[in-house]
Amino acid sequence: MTERDDGTRSGDRAGTDDGSRGGDGSRASNPISVERLDALAGRPHANVFPGEEPTTIRLTLAAGERVEPHRHPDRQVVLFVVEGELELRVGDESEGLEAGDVARFDGDRDISPRAVTDSVALVVLAPRADG
Structure with a gap:
């Protein structure tokens, strides 16, 4: 997992585009919603x-x-x-x-x-x- 400048994270997660999460904990720009x-x-x-x-x-x-x-x-x-x-x-x-x-x-x-x-x-x- 790597931290981005905007506070989101990216990394390898099965079934996701790029593993990023928005600042509210939800997936950003991703068809899979995770909470x-x-x-x-x-x-x-x-x-x-x-x-x-x-x-x-x-x-x-x-x-x-x-x-x-x-x-x-x-x-x-x-x-x-x-x-x-x-x-x-x-x-x-x-x-x-x-x-x-x-x-x-x-x-x-x-x-x-x-x-x-x-x-x-x-x-x-x-x-x-x-x-």
Whole structure:
């Protein structure tokens, strides 16, 4: 990695044009967007790529905290538990998830994750292909 005069870095990174990052940590002039999840810490429902599809959220919940039941109509949802343990309620079903687990479900059903322990999850809300 080499530092440029404008504060960006360049170097070899697989899958990138030149490996450069803008001053805000995002890729500059590159078709691949890369963000660090830890850079979004302190924001419970941080949008990783604002204004872009699919919507990608870094969800942070303290132990015992939950998201009230809600829906994401016409979306398929993928939830990846980065750290901690969650109880995921989708409709009438409930599933315990821990770090490393990935769940996929229909956003047209009531969704309510609850943190068993302090937890961080990455949630991807993709437009349904048939919707």
